[in-house]
Amino acid sequence: MVDFSLSDPDRAVLDGVAAEAKAGEKYARHYDDHEEEVLPKSFPEASGFPPIQQRLRGRSGHDTPMLVLQVLMRIEREAHCGVPLRQPPTALGNAALDAAGTAVQKARWGHLMLAMSITEPGAGSDTKAIQTTARLDGDAWVLNGDKIFVTNGVRCDGTIVWATVDKSAGRGGIKSFLVMKGTPGFELVRKERKLGIRASDTAAYAFRDCRVPRDHLIGGDESVPRGEREGSASYKGVLKTFNMTRPFVAAGGIGKALGAFRFARDRLAEAGIVVDVDEGPTCRSAAAQALLDIEADIEAATLTVLRAAWLASQGKPNNLEASVAKAKGGELCRSGPQRAMEALGAMSLSHDYPIEQYLRDGRITDIYEGTGQIQRLVIAREILGYSSEELT
Ligand SMILES: Cc1cc2nc3c(=O)[nH]c(=O)nc-3n(C[C@H](O)[C@H](O)[C@H](O)COP(=O)(O)OP(=O)(O)OC[C@H]3O[C@@H](n4cnc5c(N)ncnc54)[C@H](O)[C@@H]3O)c2cc1C
Numbered sequence: 604m605v606d607f608s609l610s611d612p613d614r615a616v617l618d619g620v621a622a623e624a625k626a627g628e629k630y631a632r633h634y635d636d637h638e639e640e641v642l643p644k645s646f647p648e649a650s651g652f653p654p655i656q657q658r659l660r661g662r663s664g665h666d667t668p669m670l671v672l673q674v675l676m677r678i679e680r681e682a683h684c685g686v687p688l689r690q691p692p693t694a695l696g697n698a699a700l701d702a703a704g705t706a707v708q709k710a711r712w713g714h715l716m717l718a719m720s721i722t723e724p725g726a727g728s729d730t731k732a733i734q735t736t737a738r739l740d741g742d743a744w745v746l747n748g749d750k751i752f753v754t755n756g757v758r759c760d761g762t763i764v765w766a767t768v769d770k771s772a773g774r775g776g777i778k779s780f781l782v783m784k785g786t787p788g789f790e791l792v793r794k795e796r797k798l799g800i801r802a803s804d805t806a807a808y809a810f811r812d813c814r815v816p817r818d819h820l821i822g823g824d825e826s827v828p829r830g831e832r833e834g835s836a837s838y839k840g841v842l843k844t845f846n847m848t849r850p851f852v853a854a855g856g857i858g859k860a861l862g863a864f865r866f867a868r869d870r871l872a873e874a875g876i877v878v879d880v881d882e883g884p885t886c887r888s889a890a891a892q893a894l895l896d897i898e899a900d901i902e903a904a905t906l907t908v909l910r911a912a913w914l915a916s917q918g919k920p921n922n923l924e925a926s927v928a929k930a931k932g933g934e935l936c937r938s939g940p941q942r943a944m945e946a947l948g949a950m951s952l953s954h955d956y957p958i959e960q961y962l963r964d965g966r967i968t969d970i971y972e973g974t975g976q977i978q979r980l981v982i983a984r985e986i987l988g989y990s991s992e993e994l995t
Pocket residue numbers: 695718719720721722726727728729751752753754755797800805967970971972973974975976977980995
């Protein structure tokens with residue numbers, strides 16, 4: 604039976620996450636206004652909060668499954684308009700290494716912070732259209748191509764790069780490679796400037812005759828499967844990581860909607876508008892009704908991420924549920940803050956309040972790791988039983 608009620612230790616963990624996220628609010632506007640700056644590894648206030656691993660110790664098998672607790676922590680963290688007091692030591696590339704790397708590669712590179720470079724100027728949603736090439740030359744792979752919008756691309760130690768070793772093989776020819784910063788031919792071209800999540804560094808890269816050792820091929824399998832529906836082991840392995848990360852991305856958008864909701868609720872309460880659920884809709888103000896509607900949508904979206912995370916925690920397939928969660932979170936990240944702003948009026952556009960930043964920071968939820976449209980494609984394929992070639 605699925606039960607999402609929280610034990611006392613889990614509640615305490617979430618309260619701690621909320622307190623830490625609140626402490627990071629004082630830096631939010633600075634890093635939003637100074638996008639050229641990169642966050643330090645930690646802020647002085649971090650010393651007031653034990654590392655999360657420490658706080659998670661002592662949980663028992665009766666507590667909420669870890670993946671479920673992790674999405675709840677993400678929602679709570681993102682509901683505060685702040686910056687992390689400590690930067691996480693890993694990034695999306697680490698998840699790819701975990702999913703597709705050999706035991707030796709994981710042991711060798713697992714401690715590094717690794718970004719993930721898939722997207723190119725001409726290839727986003729359609730990942731099999733990537734043009735970056737990798738050619739074997741003696742004992743090295745030689746990479747050539749351009750990558751854009753690499754999250755953590757400035758701060759990372761290295762990146763996992765998608766490249767094709769054989770364009771004629773379609774997705775079967777796509778492999779991933781570890782490229783460390785400082786490798787000759789690997790250039791950080793620029794730090795991207797963005798509408799939101801400006802405290803998160805996003806980079807564009809160029810690879811020009813960039814040689815990496817032969818054993819930097821993630822998973823180590825150099826064979827190229829043929830046939831339309833085949834993907835190389837590392838291609839499939841990396842795609843699998845998105846089943847795990849999509850609920851977390853969705854949780855980020857839900858958190859932004861929750862933060863905007865709480866802000867609007869508290870401001871409206873100061874103005875005497877308080878939601879009374881016993882009141883009929885005809886007696887309720889439009890602003891109070893808006894709050895109720897946003898809250899209901901947050902609850903619904905939250906249940907979808909909890910379900911996707913719970914399935915993963917049980918080792919069950921969650922491809923459909925992860926996409927439902929991502930599609931729902933991607934919608935809510937826009938509609939939630941937008942409606943909260945409508946209820947507040949002009950103050951919601953002011954630089955003096957965080958609510959406009961919730962809208963800007965949340966917007967990405969519906970774009971990276973598969974746009975809302977792509978999630979709907981995945982959902983349709985899962986329900987109707989079509990392959991990615993049959994329904995594109
Ligand atoms: C802040 C930020 C961080 C990012 N971080 C990373 C990262 O770390 N690593 C990385 O590799 N990439 C990253 N990305 C890139 C991101 O994953 C892509 O932007 C995303 O996959 C969409 O690709 P695109 O922008 O090229 O849009 P396109 O694929 O060109 O799509 C444009 C529009 O067409 C729609 N569309 C496309 N195909 C279809 C279809 N078949 N059916 C219906 N509609 C369709 C899309 O939904 C979208 O609305 C990041 C992007 C941003 C903005």
